[in-house]
Amino acid sequence: METKVFSIDGKEVRTLVLNDEVFNREISDGTIYYAVNSELANHRVGTASTKTRAEVRYSNNKPYKQKGTGNARAGDKKSPIRVGGGTIFGPKPRDYSITLPKKMKRLAMKSLLSMGVKEDRLVVVEDFSIESGKTRDLNKILKNFVEDESRTILILKDDDAMVRRAARNIPYLRVLSYNRLSAKELLYGRKLLVLEGAAKNLNEFYGDK
DSSP, X not given: OEEEEEOTTSOEEEEEEOOHHHHSSOOOHHHHHHHHHHHHHHTOOOOOOOOXXXXXXXXXXXXXXXXXXXXXOOOOTTOTTSTTOOOTTOOOOOOOOOOOOHHHXXXXXXXXXXXXXXXXXXXXXXXXXXXXXXXXXXXXXXXXXXXXXXXXXXXXXXXXXXXXXXXXXXXTXXXXXXXXXXXXXXXXXXXXXXXXXXXXXXXXXXXXX
């Protein structure tokens, strides 16, 4: 399939052939779900921890005598039913991470890129860099493509440190490299700006495998 390539001024300059296997394939909702779910799970720290009655530091003495008080029998102050006692079935440190099969993750990324094309959210922009590393210079380019400061994803052909530096102070912008995409960002991004070089790399990176 062919798509338009725009200059940084927002004007059409040429066309680019996109790989149908990557940008025009049938969308797999299931793999998208699992890819987003795994990313969210992998961000969980899993450090929540509580103490059981065996771990609470308290006296082992009976709080009061066994008989004659009218109260139920109580063995010690560490009982979970008492203030300051242990916790029953409380959280313990654990690993929430989920490992996806490589083929499933690749299919999810290709489905998300195809979804961006079908929903008219994906725009290919000629390669550019921000030599100054200043936010205002990047903002001038973004204003030609993003009208209401909606969530925008910029996909680079390489890890351009100056573009990333300029993007740090733009709250609605996320910057990704073509070989390290995020399923969550591609799904929720309202505008996907793909540099021309990144689009060519995506053709090869996801096209033949």
